Amino acid sequence: MSNLYEKRNQIVIPFLIAAFIGLFNETALNMAFVEIGRDFGIEPSTVQWLTTGYLLVLGIFVPVSAFLMQRFTTRQLFTAALSFSILGTLIAALAPTFSVLLIARIVQALGTAIIIPLMTTVILMVYPIEKRGAAMGKIGLVIVFAPAIGPTFAGVILQEFTWHFIFWVTIPFLLIAIFVGIRFIENVSEVQPTKLDVVSFILSTIGFGGVVYGFSISGDLGTFLAKEVYIAVGLGLVSLVLFTIRQLKMETPMLNLKVFKYPMFTLALFIVLAAMMMLLSVMVLLPIYMQRVLLMVPMIAGLLMLPGGVINALMSVVAGNLFDKFGPRAMVPTGLGLAIISLFFLTTIDTETSSIFIIIMHILLLIGISFIMMPAQTNGLNELPRELYMDGTAIMNTLQQVAGAIGTAVAVTIMSITAAKNPDPYLGLVDGVQNSIIFGLVLAVLAFIISFFIKRVSTVQMK
CATH class of the missing domain: 4.10.860 (DNA Excision Repair, Uvrb; Chain A)
Known part of the structure; x- marks a missing residue:
C-alpha cells in the first residue's frame, strides 16, 4: 500500500482526464440541441434523449461496477472504459442520423459507467483518510466542472463548426489518457473469482x-x-x-446494501442526488432559454456560462482543502444556502433579463454546488469500512446518474407542459423555464433542512 501512496498522483491523473471527458460529454451537446433538432427535424423533447439516454445507460451499468472491480484488474477496466469512450466518440463525430448519434452516446456512456466509480474507488484506496478531502476535491473539480464547462466549449465550437466537432476535439484527450494510463496505472485491489x-x-x-x-x-x-x-x-x-x-x-x-446502515452515507447520498438534479437540470434549461428566448447565438450563450465553470473549478479544489480542516457541517449547509439564493432569483428570469444577472446567478449556483457535492460525498464514503468502498462508490455513482437523468427529464417536461399552455411561444417558454427552476429550488430547500443532521466522520477511526 505504501508503494501505491507514493505513486498516487501518477495513478490518478489519467483517471481525472478520462472522467473529465466522460462528464464533459454529459452536457456539451446541450448547447447544440437547437442545431441538432433543426438538422434532424425533431423536437427538443426528442433531442433531450442524447443527455437522458446517456445518463440512463450510466444508471443501468454503474451498478455492475462493484462486480467488475472484483472480477478484473484496475488496468483492464481502465483500458476497456477508454476503448468504449473513444469508439463512441468517433461514431458520434461521424454520425449522419439522429439514431446513429444516439447509439454513439450509448457506447460513450458504457465507458463513463466504468471509469467514474473506478476512479472514486482508486482514490479511496491510494489516499489515507486524513488526505481524502483534497483528493476528492480533484474529483469534485471533474464531476462538477466538466459538465459545467461543456456548454461553453460547445458554444465556441458551434460558432465556426458543426456540432460534430464537439466530439472531434475530445478524441485527442482520450488518446492521451489511455496511453498515460497504460503506462502508469497499477492494480489497487485483489481480483476475486466472483460471478455476476x-x-x-x-x-x-x-x-x-x-x-x-x-x-x-x-x-x-x-x-x-x-x-x-x-x-x-x-x-x-x-x-x-x-x-x-x-x-x-x-x-x-451484486451490490451490498449494508452501506445504508451507515447514517452519514445515507444522508450524504440524498444531498448529493438533490445537487445533481439541480445542476444538470439548470445545465439543460439555461442554454435553451438563452438561445430561444434571448435569441443568443451558441457561442455567446456558452461564454456566459464560462465564468461559473472556471470559478467552480477553483472552488472545488478549495472546498477539498477546507473539508480536511473543517469537515462538512459548515460547508454543506452554506453551499445549499447559496444554491437556494441562486435558484430563487433564477425563477424571475424573463424576456428582458440581462446577461450580467445570468452570469452572477450561475456563478453563485456553481460555488454552492462545489461546497455541497464533494464534502457530502467524501464524508459519507469515509464512514464505510474498507470492504464496502466498491459498493458505496457504485451505489453513490449509480444513483447520481439516475437522479441526473430524472432531473433533466422532469425539468424538460415541466418546461414543455407549461409552454404548451401559453399561446405566445416566447412567454410560454419563459414560464416553463421558471417553473422548472422552482422544481430545483424545492429540492434545494429539502436538502438544506437535511444537511443540518450531518456529522463529521472521525479521521482516526479504524477502517
Missing part, C-alpha cells in the same frame, strides 16, 4: 431503466399522467423492490 448474478443484473436494469425511461418519455408525451409513464415507472419500482430483497438475501450480492 444475472437475475440481479436484469432486475437492476429494468428497475433503474424503467424509472428513468418513464420520466423521460413524459417529455415526449407532454405530461406525467400518461399510461405509458405509469407503466414504465411502476415496473421500474417493482423491479427495484425485488432487486433489494434479492441483494439482502444473497451471501455475495
Whole structure:
C-alpha cells in the first residue's frame, strides 16, 4: 500500500482526464440541441434523449461496477472504459442520423459507467483518510466542472463548426489518457473469482431503466399522467423492490446494501442526488432559454456560462482543502444556502433579463454546488469500512446518474407542459423555464433542512 501512496498522483491523473471527458460529454451537446433538432427535424423533447439516454445507460451499468472491480484488474477496466469512450466518440463525430448519434452516446456512456466509480474507488484506496478531502476535491473539480464547462466549449465550437466537432476535439484527450494510463496505472485491489448474478443484473436494469425511461418519455408525451409513464415507472419500482430483497438475501450480492446502515452515507447520498438534479437540470434549461428566448447565438450563450465553470473549478479544489480542516457541517449547509439564493432569483428570469444577472446567478449556483457535492460525498464514503468502498462508490455513482437523468427529464417536461399552455411561444417558454427552476429550488430547500443532521466522520477511526 505504501508503494501505491507514493505513486498516487501518477495513478490518478489519467483517471481525472478520462472522467473529465466522460462528464464533459454529459452536457456539451446541450448547447447544440437547437442545431441538432433543426438538422434532424425533431423536437427538443426528442433531442433531450442524447443527455437522458446517456445518463440512463450510466444508471443501468454503474451498478455492475462493484462486480467488475472484483472480477478484473484496475488496468483492464481502465483500458476497456477508454476503448468504449473513444469508439463512441468517433461514431458520434461521424454520425449522419439522429439514431446513429444516439447509439454513439450509448457506447460513450458504457465507458463513463466504468471509469467514474473506478476512479472514486482508486482514490479511496491510494489516499489515507486524513488526505481524502483534497483528493476528492480533484474529483469534485471533474464531476462538477466538466459538465459545467461543456456548454461553453460547445458554444465556441458551434460558432465556426458543426456540432460534430464537439466530439472531434475530445478524441485527442482520450488518446492521451489511455496511453498515460497504460503506462502508469497499477492494480489497487485483489481480483476475486466472483460471478455476476444475472437475475440481479436484469432486475437492476429494468428497475433503474424503467424509472428513468418513464420520466423521460413524459417529455415526449407532454405530461406525467400518461399510461405509458405509469407503466414504465411502476415496473421500474417493482423491479427495484425485488432487486433489494434479492441483494439482502444473497451471501455475495451484486451490490451490498449494508452501506445504508451507515447514517452519514445515507444522508450524504440524498444531498448529493438533490445537487445533481439541480445542476444538470439548470445545465439543460439555461442554454435553451438563452438561445430561444434571448435569441443568443451558441457561442455567446456558452461564454456566459464560462465564468461559473472556471470559478467552480477553483472552488472545488478549495472546498477539498477546507473539508480536511473543517469537515462538512459548515460547508454543506452554506453551499445549499447559496444554491437556494441562486435558484430563487433564477425563477424571475424573463424576456428582458440581462446577461450580467445570468452570469452572477450561475456563478453563485456553481460555488454552492462545489461546497455541497464533494464534502457530502467524501464524508459519507469515509464512514464505510474498507470492504464496502466498491459498493458505496457504485451505489453513490449509480444513483447520481439516475437522479441526473430524472432531473433533466422532469425539468424538460415541466418546461414543455407549461409552454404548451401559453399561446405566445416566447412567454410560454419563459414560464416553463421558471417553473422548472422552482422544481430545483424545492429540492434545494429539502436538502438544506437535511444537511443540518450531518456529522463529521472521525479521521482516526479504524477502517
